[in-house]
Structures are given as structure tokens and as C-alpha cells.
Amino acid sequence: xxxxxxLLWGLALCLGSALASPAIAQQAPAGERCYLDGWGDALRCxxxxxxxxxxxxxxxxxxxxxxxxxxxxxxxxxPLYLLAGGPGQAASELAPLLNxxxxxxxxxxxxxxxxxxxxxxxxxRCGFERDMPADLEQFSRQLADCYLQRADFAESLxxxxxxxxxxxxxxxxxxxxxxxxxxxxxxxxxxxxxxxHPQSLSALVLDAVAPIDSKVFLAASAAExxxxxxxxxCVADPECARLGDWKGDLNRLLQGWSEQQARxxxxxxxxxxxAEPVKRWVLANAVRAALYDPGAAAQLPYAVRQASRGNYxxxxxxxxLFINNADSMAMGLTFSVACAESLNRISxxxxxxxxxxxxxxxxxxxxxxxxxxAWPVSAKPYGAPEPRDHPVLLISGSADPITPPVYAxxxxxxxxxxxxxxVAGGGHINSRRGCIPGLIxxxxxxxxxxxxxxxxxxxxxxxxxxxxxxxxxxxxxxAEPAAEEVASD
Amino acid sequence: MMGLGNFxxxxxxxxxRKEMLETWRDRRALWMAxxxxxxxxxxxxxxxxxxxxxxxxxxxxxxxxxxxxxxxxEQRLRSDTLxxxxxxxxxxxxxxAGDYDxxxxxxxxxxxxxxxxxxxQLYLYVDSSSTATGRAERHLQERLGKLQxxxxxxxxxxxxxxxxxxxxxxxxxxxxxxxxxxxxxxxxMVPGLLILTLFVASLATSVDTSxxxxxxxxxxxxxxxxxxxxxxxxxxxxxVASMGWLGSLLAIAAMVALMPAMPLAELGIQQATTTAGVxxxxxxxxxxxxxxxxxxxxxxxxxxxxxxxQTQLSILQLAPVTVLMALDMSRVELDHxxxxxxxxxxxxxxxxxxxxxxxxxxxxxxxxxxxSLLLVAMxxxxxxxxxxxxxxxxxx
Numbered sequence: 034x035x036x037x038x039x040l041l042w043g044l045a046l047c048l049g050s051a052l053a054s055p056a057i058a059q060q061a062p063a064g065e066r067c068y069l070d071g072w073g074d075a076l077r078c079x080x081x082x083x084x085x086x087x088x089x090x091x092x093x094x095x096x097x098x099x100x101x102x103x104x105x106x107x108x109x110x111x112p113l114y115l116l117a118g119g120p121g122q123a124a125s126e127l128a129p130l131l132n133x134x135x136x137x138x139x140x141x142x143x144x145x146x147x148x149x150x151x152x153x154x155x156x157x158r159c160g161f162e163r164d165m166p167a168d169l170e171q172f173s174r175q176l177a178d179c180y181l182q183r184a185d186f187a188e189s190l191x192x193x194x195x196x197x198x199x200x201x202x203x204x205x206x207x208x209x210x211x212x213x214x215x216x217x218x219x220x221x222x223x224x225x226x227x228x229x230h231p232q233s234l235s236a237l238v239l240d241a242v243a244p245i246d247s248k249v250f251l252a253a254s255a256a257e258x259x260x261x262x263x264x265x266x267c268v269a270d271p272e273c274a275r276l277g278d279w280k281g282d283l284n285r286l287l288q289g290w291s292e293q294q295a296r297x298x299x300x301x302x303x304x305x306x307x308a309e310p311v312k313r314w315v316l317a318n319a320v321r322a323a324l325y326d327p328g329a330a331a332q333l334p335y336a337v338r339q340a341s342r343g344n345y346x347x348x349x350x351x352x353x354l355f356i357n358n359a360d361s362m363a364m365g366l367t368f369s370v371a372c373a374e375s376l377n378r379i380s381x382x383x384x385x386x387x388x389x390x391x392x393x394x395x396x397x398x399x400x401x402x403x404x405x406x407a408w409p410v411s412a413k414p415y416g417a418p419e420p421r422d423h424p425v426l427l428i429s430g431s432a433d434p435i436t437p438p439v440y441a442x443x444x445x446x447x448x449x450x451x452x453x454x455x456v457a458g459g460g461h462i463n464s465r466r467g468c469i470p471g472l473i474x475x476x477x478x479x480x481x482x483x484x485x486x487x488x489x490x491x492x493x494x495x496x497x498x499x500x501x502x503x504x505x506x507x508x509x510x511x512a513e514p515a516a517e518e519v520a521s522d
Numbered sequence: 523m524m525g526l527g528n529f530x531x532x533x534x535x536x537x538x539r540k541e542m543l544e545t546w547r548d549r550r551a552l553w554m555a556x557x558x559x560x561x562x563x564x565x566x567x568x569x570x571x572x573x574x575x576x577x578x579x580x581x582x583x584x585x586x587x588x589x590x591x592x593x594x595x596e597q598r599l600r601s602d603t604l605x606x607x608x609x610x611x612x613x614x615x616x617x618x619a620g621d622y623d624x625x626x627x628x629x630x631x632x633x634x635x636x637x638x639x640x641x642x643q644l645y646l647y648v649d650s651s652s653t654a655t656g657r658a659e660r661h662l663q664e665r666l667g668k669l670q671x672x673x674x675x676x677x678x679x680x681x682x683x684x685x686x687x688x689x690x691x692x693x694x695x696x697x698x699x700x701x702x703x704x705x706x707x708x709x710x711m712v713p714g715l716l717i718l719t720l721f722v723a724s725l726a727t728s729v730d731t732s733x734x735x736x737x738x739x740x741x742x743x744x745x746x747x748x749x750x751x752x753x754x755x756x757x758x759x760x761x762v763a764s765m766g767w768l769g770s771l772l773a774i775a776a777m778v779a780l781m782p783a784m785p786l787a788e789l790g791i792q793q794a795t796t797t798a799g800v801x802x803x804x805x806x807x808x809x810x811x812x813x814x815x816x817x818x819x820x821x822x823x824x825x826x827x828x829x830x831x832q833t834q835l836s837i838l839q840l841a842p843v844t845v846l847m848a849l850d851m852s853r854v855e856l857d858h859x860x861x862x863x864x865x866x867x868x869x870x871x872x873x874x875x876x877x878x879x880x881x882x883x884x885x886x887x888x889x890x891x892x893x894s895l896l897l898v899a900m901x902x903x904x905x906x907x908x909x910x911x912x913x914x915x916x917x918x
Contacts, residue, residue, distance in 0.1 A: 073695045074790075105701050106787045139787040301684035328672070332679055339680075346682030353684025495672065496594055500637070503676035506592040507633025 062205070069100060069145075071129035077101045081205045083149070083198060098153030099202055100124070102131055102143040111212050111235045112142040113477065114199065118217030118241075118462075120192075121367030123152020127216070133465040134214075136474040141212075146202050148195045148222075150186070150366035157186065157365030169314075169403050177407035179365055190369035191413050196226045203233055210235040212477055216462050217241045217436065218249070218370075227421050236480040238473055240428040240464045241436040244444035245418045248379055249435055250371065250401050252321070256434035257391035259324045259460075260333075263432060266458055266494055267334050272505040273497040279334040282341035283392055287317055298345055301353030314396035319352045321393055324434035325461040329354050332498040347498075372405035373413040418447050424480030425451040428469065430459025452476070452484055458494035467492035533749050534757065541761035545727050555723035555769040562715045563776035567784050570708065574785040582654070582661040585609050585617045588628035592636070595628070598669045604661045614647035623658035624648055702794030702879045705786065712777060713873035714847045716770050717866060720807065720814050721839035723769025725832075728762045728818035733831035736823070745909060752906035755819065759902065762815035763808075770807050774800060794879025803876050806887060809894035810869050816901040823908060846870050862886045865894045 064077035080096035104110070113134070117124045124145035134143060150157035159179035180187055199222075203211055212235050215223030220239040227234055228245070243249045264280045267273035295310035311319075320337075323329040329351060336347035379398075388395045395402075425448050429438035438455050445451055454472065456463045463469055468488035476484055496504035546552065582604050589596040589608030600606045609617075614625040625647040629635065635642035646662070648655045675685045735741040744754060778800050781793050821838060822831035846866060849856065862868040862883075868890035875882045 068694075068696045070694055073697045075696070075698065075700070103701070105790055105792050299682050301682055302687065304682065328675075332676055335680070347680045349682040350679030350684060353679070353682075353686065356684055356686065496598070498676040498680065501677070501680045502637050502639060503673040503680070504594060506594045506636050 064101065067100065069125050069128035072102070072131045074102070074131075077103060079205070081146075081198075081202050083201065095155070097149065097198055097202060098125065098147040099206070100128075100145045100147075101206070102138055102145075104142045105139045107142070108140050110141045110478075111210050112144050112206075112208050113137055113212045113214055113238075114144045114146065114203075116199075116213060116215040116219030116222045117145075117148075117151070118219050119151070119362055119367055120218045120370035121151060121362035121364060122218075123147045123154070123156070123361070123363070125152045126361050130465065133470040134473070136470065137477060141477070144202070144206070144208075144211075146199060148366070149198065150190050150369065151363045156363040157183070157190070157369070158363050159365045161362075161364045168309075169399065172400075173403045173407040176364070176368065176404055180368075180408050183365070187365060187369045187408065188410050190366055192222055192225050192370060192374055192415070193229075193413065195222055196229055199226060200230050200233060212236045212238070214238040214464070214473070215240070216464065218243055220436075221245065224418070225415060227423060228415075228418055231421055231423070234423055236423055236477060237425040238428070238464075238476065239425065239441070241433055241461050242427055242429060242441040242445070243436050244440055245415055247436075247440050247444055248375060248383070249440075250375055250398060251379060251383060251387040252397050252435045253388040253391040253393040253395070255437045256321045256324060256393045256397070258437060259330075259432040259434035260320075260392060262458065263324070263330050263333065266432075267497060270497055272499040273334055276334045276338045276499065279338045279341070280392075283320065283337045286337065286341050287313060287392060290316060294345075299349045301349045302356065314399065316348075317393050317396040318400070319348075319355075321397060321434055322355050323351055324432065326354070327430075327432070327458055327460045328495045330432070330460060331495045331504075335498040335500065368401075368404050368408040369410055371401060372408050373410045374415070376401055376405045377412045378414075420447045420449070422450055423448075424476070426473065426476045426480075426484075427451055427453040428456070428463050429453065430456050430461060430463050432458050433461045435461055450481075452486075454484070454486055454489050456489060456492050459492065463492075530749065533747070534753055537744075537747075537749070537753060537757045538760060541731065541757045542764065544731065545761040545765055548727065548730065551726035551730065551765065554726055555765055556772060558722045559719050559769040559772040560776050562719070563773055563780050566712070566715075566777070567780040570784050570786075574788050578788070580657060581605055582623045582658040583607065583621055584658070584662060585612060585614075585622040585625045586628075587612055587614070587625060588632065591628050591632045595669070598672075599626075599662070599665045601661075601665055604665055618647060618649045618652075623652070623654045624662055626662070701790060701792035704789070705791040705794070705878050706874065708786075708789070708791065709877045710850060710874070711847070712877055713870040714843050714850065716773055716803075716807065716873060717810065717846065717869060718839065718843040719770045719773045720766045720811055721818075721835075721843065724762045724766030724811070724815050724818060725835050725839060727765045728758075728815060729822050729828065729831045729835060731758045731762060732819045732822035733825055733828045737828050750906065751909040752902050754909060755816070755902045755905035758819055759812060759816040759898070762819060763811040766814055767808055767811035770811065771804050774803050774807075792879075795877055796879060799876040799879065802882075802887075803873055806869060806872055806891060809891045809898065810865060812898045813865055813894050813901070816898050816905065820901060820905050820908070823905065842866050859883070859886055862890045863893045865890075865897060868893075 062079060064079045066075050067078035068075060077100070079099040079101070081099050082096040101112075104112075115124050115127045115130065117127055125147050127145055131138060131143060137143065147154040149155065159176060161175070210233060213223040213226060215221070215237070217240075220241065221243045223237055223239060224245050227237060260280065260283075267276065267279075290313040292310070295312050297306050298311035298316075299305070300307040320333065323333050332347070332351055336351050339346070340348045384395060384398055384402075388398065425445070427441040427445070429436070429441050431438055438453070441453055454463075454469065456466065456469070459466070464473065468491070472484050472486075472488070499505045580603070584599065584604055584606045586596055586599070586606050586608050587610075589606075590610070596606055596608050607622075612625070614627065617625050627645040627647065629643040629645070632642045632644075644666075646659075648659060674688070678685050678688070732741075735744070745751065778795055781795065786793050818835055818838065821834050825831040825834050850870075856867055856871070862871055863886075868886075872882045872887055872890075
């Protein structure tokens, strides 16, 4: 009888446990169901409390916003944390990457942490929501006002704090070792995390690498090199080659850019002249921005050629490709980190050397330089990197206008276990292209084994725009007779 | 007679031992139960794996006629899933009858018309009677659509128009299903098949222990023993149910063991069956196993002969399972909690929930199981009354 009763108890417990735990036992906190734009499946969202010791203006009543795409089948593999660029971009903006990382996500949770001052963790926007003022002085004034209002908060933001917060989130979620994917400035954060918390890290995937001692805001030479590579590829393409010396056209266009041209430059959304005059430095930065994405870069030769003949429409349309990207940066965070950790290390001599003989000149640097004058945060140096033996996968685009492959090749000797994928003609960030997502998944599963890189060569530049009809599908006059021959057969 | 008056635990134990022995000694019945139990988990796992693999590896062969007029088109159409062969000449029908899934032909002055914005024609030859056509068209559209988007984008830029003007809004799809819930579609058949396993696994034994014993004239001897008839029915029910239950437990074990080998993650499905869930599934099938066993025995006893019993039970095993599956497929929602008190329906719903890791209500499971057990008791009483009728033995 006793035995029967015990059996019944056992039965009740079994049922009870089956009923009480609907899903698998989750790590510490359950989180809330939530969604991010660009990814259709539900995520788990958390608010991770952080300390308030940074001063009253650094108040964080809501904690850090953390978004987790749970592994489809959790086999206990290390989760992958995504670190966004900028500085000033939010990890939650990286949700579209989940489409490329589907394979990774089958067995690993993917974690996005909005760092303090970005995205859902109290975005520090300084009122720059959509449009950047085209006037540098006005830009500086607005920044200065913003700084004065929240000087303590601005001072508190740093890579060191972000790395400490990441470590806090890792513990909060009950994760053991974690893998990091960093993009652009996110690679800097990842490399610093590797320096300061090596025991918490399993592997690094760095796309568009900004090594710890690199000066990424000196971008004129890199942009020039990217433009030269575009020129070389254009010359190699018979259709694009017909556009002639468009690069020379660009230099002449920028040098002779007049007030009149700035005021009549058309707006790609309305077709009317732009509300803010498009000044020389804005135009140079627009060309630089087009180099980030090979699809946009492929339209540069034709657009520049047309502009040199007085038709600004294609160049204006090209700037229209980047309209939606403007609001993703939290400018307060951007300047807090960039000024304290990068701009202050750059000398006037280096600027002169970098910008000499380039189409960009100091147009990009000036934006940050004048911004930092309105943003007087103290310098926050890191110290020289120490050797680390984690497996590291580096990804570069050969025509990246801001983090060229030489950064990853020359400045990471302290990482003995690194592999480097270089996408020919690739721009800034290549993790979504071609076979790269598959290689990332394979690297994370077997980080010690060298990857077969042959498929990377199969990633091609998109076809050049050669005329108003777009890309040349067929050969021009020269190829025509062949078609006629077939027809007459 | 019917009372519990001369109930003896010792005699009952002896009877039960005899029934169990006879049941489990029947190798053929045992093998049939085991084989059927393993059959459907292996089939489900196998077919899922096969389809996913086939879907992932499927490639389309495209013959491109007149490719020399648009080399870039040929180059941009090529992908891992679309193999493009540029042919100078060919007859579309013959090509489709050969190795090719689809044939794309460029109009005469394709490149010229394209350059002059005259919307040149592309002719797509398909064989809509071929099973590969749908997939082939999809593969082609994927590539062609991308190229078209690229051309349209460049044409807009060339005219100073931000391509986003073509997208007045962006539709963001938000899927409210859970990764484990997505398995429900794939695993929808499993509860029905588990219940079918109960029927099939106990079929041979139930016929043998009732109609069989009657034909071998050993049932008469059994009834001459000084014990109540309900004991005879109960012992037989327990023995038969043990076989059915074993079959379904084996099927559950095989199903759960095979799940990790199935490419569920590729389908975005989370395997959410817990150990506690598996044990629960086994336990809640027990009352049903008893009910199936006793109903089978009663029907077999009522039948004219061994053969007749087999026929009747074969129909019996299909009827309820067919109804359950039909209800499930036609999306008839039996979601009122009272439905869970109905045998078969209740078990099916609980199994479905447990398979995808959803919670089930403990009170309802207990009440539903009690309802099944009550029916078992009633059936045993009914059987006992039937055994006392001499006509039953004379049914030969």
C-alpha cells in the first residue's frame, strides 16, 4: 500500500513538473517578449540594472536594454553578442543581421546590448533626430548646448564603461564564455573586452576592424584608396571604362564647387532645390558615404561624370540612398567616445599628412574636430594591447573607405590565432554578403581550424551604372553584329 | 454472484499471471506490436530529413537562349540554386524534355530595347505538368527579381530620385508563434499515430485472449473457476493493455530519441519535449490503453468467430483515429475544456501540447483520465454480465 502511495506521489510530481515548467528551464531571468524592426521572430527583452555611481545626470532608472534572440535549439553553445559601430549606433539596430546569422542562431543565442546613451538605453541624441545641419558652426553650437545640459553624463560615457556593462549583462544572463561579433567601431569595443575580460571570451568575429591604436577618424587616405580601387575596377570593366576620367572630374567638381551650385543642388526626395545648401564638405562626405556600400559605389562614376557636365540629378539620387541611415547615431554618445578616445590622439601634422592629395581633404575630420571643441570631455587612453590567444576572425572589404584591410593586417600582431577574410571590392561591413555568414557560423563552431576562404573570391562588385538605363546588360555596338549573325542564321 | 464476495487476491494474482504469460509468450503479437510502434517514428523522422535535405540541395537548370545578347543577365542569374547554361540555339520543348527545368529566351533586340527603355520581352518556357516547375520558377524569380530591383534602383538614381520613394511604407512582419509551437504542424500527426499504436499493438492479443480462447474451448474452463466473472475480464484487460501500452511507450521513446536527429532547427523549430513531458505522455496513455483493451475484448467476445473478431477490430482501430485526424486537419477546434473529458479527444490534446512543450492543466488531465477509467470499469461490468450468458460460449 505504501508503495502504491509512493508511486502515486511520483506520478503527481511528474505531472506537476511537466505542467509547471512549460518550456525548458531558462537561464536566470525570463525577460519579456519583444520585437525589433528587421527581424520577424519574437525576442526576449531585458532591462539590466546598472549602478548609479556615475553622477546624477547619468541616471539610468530603466537599466540597459538587452535583446536576445534565443537559440532555436539550445545545445549549450556560447552565445554571440553583437556590438554596434559608431560610436553611437545601437545594437538593436543590428537586428536585420539576424537574417544573415540564422545558421548561427540555430544553436546559439544572439544577444544585442544597447550601450548607455544609445538606442533603447537612453539614446543621447542631442536633438539630432534626422537631419544634420549643413552648417558646421550651427552644428557646434547645438552640440555645445547639449554638452552643457548633460556634462556629467557625457563625461561618464566610455568604452571602459561599455565593456564593464557588457560583462555585467553576461553575468546577469547567466552566460559562461561568450563570443563577440563587432562591426566597425564595435570591433574596438570587442578588442577592448578581449583585453580586459579575456577569461569571459571564447572567440571574436571582427568586421571592418578598428584596432585599438588605429586612428579611424583620419579617413581621407583610406577613402582616397577606396576611390582609386573603384577607379581601377571601373577601368577593367569595358562599359564603365567608357565613362573616362570621372575621378579627375570629381576633383575638379569639388575644387570648383560654388555657392550657386550648393544652393541649386536638388533634393532626392522632393526634386526641388535642397532646403539646406549642399556645401563642398557635405558633397565630399556624400561621396565618401557612397563608398561604404559597393552597390552605391558602382553608381559613382556615372553620377560624377554627369555632375561634371552640369546634371546633378544622379549625384543627388545617390545621396538619397543614405537618407534613412542618418537617425541611427546618438550624437551625444558619438562625441563622448570619439573625442575622449580617438580625436584627442590626432595631431595637426597627422591630419595634414592624411588629407594631402585626397578628394575628401579634411571634410570628414573637420566635422569631428569642430564637434570635439564643443565637447570638452577628458582623454581616456587605453594602454598598449597585450597578447591574447583567442581565435579571431577578421573580415575586411578591400575598398572600405574607413577601416581598410591594412588595419587588420598590420596592427593585430598581438593576436596569434587570427584569420583574415578580404572581400575584393568590398565596402564597409561584409558579414551579410555571399558565403561570409556561412564562414562565420563555421568559424564559431570550429574556431581553431583554418577556414577554406576560396568562396570569398566569388563575391563580386555589383554591376556599374553606365548610363541612364542603369547597368549594361549586353555589349554595346561592338557586340551587336554577333547578335545579328545569330538572327540571320 | 456479481458482488465482490468471493474475491481472492491470491486467485486474482494467479489468473493475472496466466493471462500475462499467455500474452507475452505470443511472439508474433509481440513482434507486430514492436514493429508497428517503431514504424511511424522512423517514417516521420525519415521523411522530414529527406524533404529538408532535398529542399536544400535542389537546384534548377536553366537554359538561356540568346544569352550572348545580354552577358550580364546570364552572369547575374547564376547562383548556387540556379545553374545557367547559355545556349546559342535550341528548341524550348526539346530542352524541357531533356535536362532543363525552365528555358528563358531573350527577344531579338533585347539589349537595344533595354537601352532605349522599350521594355524588351523575356520568354519563359515551362512545362506546368512537371513537378519541378514551381520550384524552378521560384528560383528564377529570386534572381531575376533582384536584378530587376538593381536596374530600377539605378534608373531612379540616374534621375535624382531616392529609391525609397518607391516604398511608401515598410511592412514589418512579426511572427507570434514560438519556435517550439512551429513544430505543431510537423508533429500534428503524432498523437493520432500514438493512439493508433495502442489499438494495433493490442489487437492480436485481445482477439486471441477472447475469441481465441473461446475457439480453443479454454474460456469455458476458466469460467468454471470459483471466482467472479469481472475478475476474468479485468485480468484479460490488464494483460492486453500491457501490450498496447508497451507499444505506445516504445513509440514515444523512439519518437523522442529520433527528434535530435531530425533537422528541426533548419526549419526554425525548437525541440521542446521535456523528460517530464515524456513521462507524463506515457502515464496519460495508460487509462486509454485499458479502455482500448477492454473495448476490444468485449467486441471480440461478441463476434461470431476468430476471423469475425479480427475484422471487427480492424475497423474499430481505424474509425476513431480517422475521426481524430480528420477533426485535426479540418481545424475543428474542440477547445472547450469539457472536450478533454472525452476519451481519445482529451488524450490527443494533451499529447499535442506536451510534444511541443506547452503546458496542460493538471485537474483536467486527472478528470479526463478518471473519465476514461470510469468507462473501463463500466465496460468490465458489462463484460462480466455478458460472460454469464451461455449463448456467448456457444457463439461457435
